Amino acid sequence: MPVEPLSRTEIEARLAELPGWTLDGDRLTRTYRLGSHMAAAAMVVHVARVQDELDHHSDLTLGYHTVSLSVHTHSAGGAVTEKDLELARRVDDLAPAHGAH
Numbered sequence: 443m444p445v446e447p448l449s450r451t452e453i454e455a456r457l458a459e460l461p462g463w464t465l466d467g468d469r470l471t472r473t474y475r476l477g478s479h480m481a482a483a484a485m486v487v488h489v490a491r492v493q494d495e496l497d498h499h500s501d502l503t504l505g506y507h508t509v510s511l512s513v514h515t516h517s518a519g520g521a522v523t524e525k526d527l528e529l530a531r532r533v534d535d536l537a538p539a540h541g542a543h
């Protein structure tokens with residue numbers, strides 16, 4: 443399925459539904475904070491599973507009580523697409539179960 447780059451205006455409008463996510467250059471980014479290192483590591487594994495399910499893989503970083511994502515679409519020349527917004531929404535959906543905010 444070809445994915446088209448979204449305009450900056452479209453991305454900013456859609457980000458209203460994804461509080462905490464920001465457009466940083468041509469990537470969607472968010473850092474979640476968690477209560478412990480192992481809670482953060484478990485969330486990384488969960489996100490990795492969703493990335494495989496969607497066949498869409500962001501940069502995913504385990505920090506000190508943090509999980510950070512940086513999302514764009516390689517096959518659209520590195521632009522932000524619908525697939526990035528879908529991944530962001532799926533990660534937001536699973537975050538509360540990990541105590542992430």
Ligand SMILES: C[C@H](O)[C@H](O)[C@H]1CNC2=NC(N)=NC(=O)C2=N1
Binds near residue numbers: 497498499514517
């Ligand atoms: C063959 C496979 O569908 C592609 O390589 C997928 C995998 N995951 C991907 N992830 C991201 N972020 N961008 C892509 O263009 C992409 N392409």
